Amino acid sequence: MGxxxxxxxxxxxxxxxEKIVDDKYDEQRxxxxxxxxxxxxxxxxxxxxxTGGPGLASEVSEGGEIPLGxxxxxxxxxxxxxxxxxxxxxxxxxxxxxxxxQTIKAGKRLLRALWKTADIDATLMLVRAWNSSYVGGDSQPxxxxxxxxxxxxxxxxxxxxxxxxxxxxxxxAKTQAALYPxxxxxxxxxxxxxxLCPTNQEPIWAGILGSDKVPESDRNEINVVKxxxxxxxxxxxxxxxxTNYIFQTDCPDGLNFRWKRRxxxxxxxxxxxxxxxxxxxxxxxxxxxxxxxxxxxxx
Amino acid sequence: MADNxxxxxxxxxxxxxxxxxxxxxxxxxxxxxxxxxxxxDGGSSIDLDLNIGxxxxxxxxxxxxxxxxxDAVYGVIAGFGPYWxxxxxxxTNRLPNGNAWGTVxxxxxxxxxxxxxxxxxxxxxxxxxxxxxxxxxxAFVGENVTHVCPGDSDTLRAEPRLDISTHNTTxxxxxxxxxxxxxxxxxxxSGANVKLIVSCNVSQDAGQAATNDTGV
Numbered sequence: 001m002g003x004x005x006x007x008x009x010x011x012x013x014x015x016x017x018e019k020i021v022d023d024k025y026d027e028q029r030x031x032x033x034x035x036x037x038x039x040x041x042x043x044x045x046x047x048x049x050x051t052g053g054p055g056l057a058s059e060v061s062e063g064g065e066i067p068l069g070x071x072x073x074x075x076x077x078x079x080x081x082x083x084x085x086x087x088x089x090x091x092x093x094x095x096x097x098x099x100x101x102q103t104i105k106a107g108k109r110l111l112r113a114l115w116k117t118a119d120i121d122a123t124l125m126l127v128r129a130w131n132s133s134y135v136g137g138d139s140q141p142x143x144x145x146x147x148x149x150x151x152x153x154x155x156x157x158x159x160x161x162x163x164x165x166x167x168x169x170x171x172x173a174k175t176q177a178a179l180y181p182x183x184x185x186x187x188x189x190x191x192x193x194x195x196l197c198p199t200n201q202e203p204i205w206a207g208i209l210g211s212d213k214v215p216e217s218d219r220n221e222i223n224v225v226k227x228x229x230x231x232x233x234x235x236x237x238x239x240x241x242x243t244n245y246i247f248q249t250d251c252p253d254g255l256n257f258r259w260k261r262r263x264x265x266x267x268x269x270x271x272x273x274x275x276x277x278x279x280x281x282x283x284x285x286x287x288x289x290x291x292x293x294x295x296x297x298x299x
Numbered sequence: 300m301a302d303n304x305x306x307x308x309x310x311x312x313x314x315x316x317x318x319x320x321x322x323x324x325x326x327x328x329x330x331x332x333x334x335x336x337x338x339x340d341g342g343s344s345i346d347l348d349l350n351i352g353x354x355x356x357x358x359x360x361x362x363x364x365x366x367x368x369x370d371a372v373y374g375v376i377a378g379f380g381p382y383w384x385x386x387x388x389x390x391t392n393r394l395p396n397g398n399a400w401g402t403v404x405x406x407x408x409x410x411x412x413x414x415x416x417x418x419x420x421x422x423x424x425x426x427x428x429x430x431x432x433x434x435x436x437x438a439f440v441g442e443n444v445t446h447v448c449p450g451d452s453d454t455l456r457a458e459p460r461l462d463i464s465t466h467n468t469t470x471x472x473x474x475x476x477x478x479x480x481x482x483x484x485x486x487x488x489s490g491a492n493v494k495l496i497v498s499c500n501v502s503q504d505a506g507q508a509a510t511n512d513t514g515v
Contacts, residue, residue: 002311002351003326005378005411010390084483089323117483127486133433240301240487273325 003275004090004104012100020100025108030115032122032257035196035233035248041081041258041285048253048289050074050137052150052183074150074183077137077289081260084121085281086113092274107265110280114263122257122286123237126196126246130158130298136288142255143246143296149185157291162299164243165197165204167214170225173247173295180251180292190249190292194231197245202234243299254293257286302491304484305423308352308459309375311413312421312480312496324417326377329355329363330407336397337365337457339450346396347448348455351376354446355412357503363410365457368447372415372473373503380409396455415499421480422446423492425460431489436479439463441515443472443500461495468514475500475514 006013054069088106098104128134129142138148145156159176163169174192182188195205209230213219230247248254260283268277288294311324337347347365349355354366357373366372381388382398383406400406425447430436444466448457465472479485480494500514 002377002413003323003411005380007379007381007390007392008351010381010392013390120483120486124483124486240490270323273323275323277323 002089004088004094006091006094006097009094009098009103012098012103015099017100020102022103023112025105025112030119031233031235031237032119035194035235035255036122036286037254037256039256039258041079041260044260045078045080046258046285048077048079048137050076050150050183050290052185055151055184056186072150075137075139075148077287079258079285079287081258081283081285083281083283084114084117085279086110086117087277087279089270090276090278092276095276106276106278107267107280110265110278111263114280114282118257118282118284120237121284122255123235125255125286125288126235126238127240129244129246129294129296136291138291140291142288142291142294143298144291147291149181150183151185153185155181157295159295159297162297164299165201165208165245167208167223167225169297170208170228170230173297174228177247177249177292177295180249188292190251192228192230192247192295193250194233194248195245196233196235196238196248198238198242199234199236200242201245202232205232245297245299247295247297249293249295251290251292253289255286255288257284259284301487302427303486303493305492306421306484306494307456308350309354309420309422310352311375311377311417312419324413326411326413327374328380329374329410329412331364331394331398331410332358332360332362333401333407334397334399335362335364338367339457340368340448342450345450345452346455347450347457348396349376349379349394349410350456351378351392352459353448353457354415354459355410363412365448366446368462369445369471369473371501371503372499374412374414374417375420376410377413378411380411382408393456414504415502416504419477419496419498421482421494421496423460423494424463425449426463427489427491427493429463429466430493433479433488436488436493436495439466439476439495440478442466442468442476443470443514444474444476444497445472446474461497463495470513471501472514473499473501 053071058067143158145158146154178189211223214221263282266279339345353376354372355363356366356370358364379391381390383400447462448459451458474497478496482494
């Protein structure tokens with residue numbers, strides 16, 4: 001980090017090389033777009049408000065008054081855009097003398113760096129899913145046993161007894177998600193749709209979800225979880241664990257990534273030093289508005 | 300717990316507001332004494348090359364040398380011009396240990412050094428046990444700390460890092476912790492290679508006291 005002098009790329013100053021070995025700059029293989037809802041943020045900050053009510057109807061006696069229900073506000077989730085950026089400073093001598101312009105490719109390198117940054121920043125929502133220092137609108141981390149309800153009480157989107165990747169884990173999670181309360185506090189239920197996991201778990205889940213029969217029953221029993229059509233999304237940047245994983249449900253307003261300003265490149269020359277300056281920046285926010293969109297397993 | 304990516308040495312972070320430093324600080328052209336060989340802190344068993352990101356000090360003959368632990372710092376290496384390899388002037392991204400250029404001025408190596416007070420610096424800490432959470436690191440902000448150059452016998456690099464276990468308000472410690480880096484490579488504060496932003500508390504700048512300010 002710092003100015004790129006000719007010495008930094010001294011092997012490119014003569015036309016002697018066969019190939020430059022480097023990352024591919026012409027493609028961005030984003031992972032977060034597969035598991036985050038991608039939106040555009042219009043304002044400096046955006047608020048998502050939880051509301052709930054009125055609950056269930058009551059039996060009414062003949063001639064009696066129909067009882068009242070009410071509507072309450074729950075928590076507010078605020079999305080404030082943060083700015084991310086990176087610069088490259090390259091001496092004009094380096095630009096003029098390097099025989100391999102593909103080693104510089106400042107614009108493409110910066111674009112790739114920014115997309116990777118966005119991916120890692122989104123993944124931090126999973127890395128910190130059980131960390132009470134990083135909370136959502138209800139002052140709970142993404143996966144918690146104490147998510148709030150507008151009319152009082154709490155619910156859990158954390159598997160109480162963590163189970164390592166297995167059919168049992170899927171069955172327990174499916175049951176738990178199917179019993180999630182709605183915002184009115186009454187059982188609503190959601191269906192599992194995908195599994196977010198570190199990359200080491202992908203082959204394990206493939207075996208669990210792809211097998212026709214259950215090995216423990218001498219392959220007599222059908223593997224019910226195969227029919228759940230769950231998608232496995234391995235996340236290569238989620239490298240702080242090998243055992244945790246998170247189910248996503250079909251509840252809306254879950255994990256989302258909001259572009260306030262998409263990546264923008266700038267180029268200018270610092271004339272007093274004859275330095276080429278390249279920069280890229282973008283603004284985004286990310287978070288979740290409804291924790292019912294996930295079920296966490298901290299195995 | 301997972302270790303964060305390691306980035307080598309001291310990296311310029313942004314302009315220092317107190318000195319009006321620029322975010323693209325200009326460098327000073329320095330040189331290294333003929334035959335100079337850097338070594339790891341307190342030892343002489345690893346013959347270290349000089350690399351981009353190494354902290355350096357001025358020595359009495361007007362050249363620069365590696366600033367080992369507790370040394371007052373003059374600057375940080377930003378780049379190199381060519382050096383004399385015995386036959387020709389060779390462009391390089393590091394200066395080999397013991398580079399002998401004799402007395403021929405045209406053969407002296409060029410080292411581009413960013414003065415240490417020209418900007419704030421980002422640097423990795425050297426352990427993952429002194430602090431294990433963002434709040435624990437935040438408690439160090441305002442304190443002083445020193446750096447270490449333990450050396451790596453495989454890469455022959457000095458591997459400068461912050462010796463985070465030395466964090467204290469002691470005025471003689473070389474660096475002041477200014478902030479936790481917002482670099483997204485700081486993923487797991489319980490892992491290794493957490494990045495902090497520092498300014499220099501004990502430098503060789505003209506007018507600076509031999510020991511400087513007590514930390515907060």
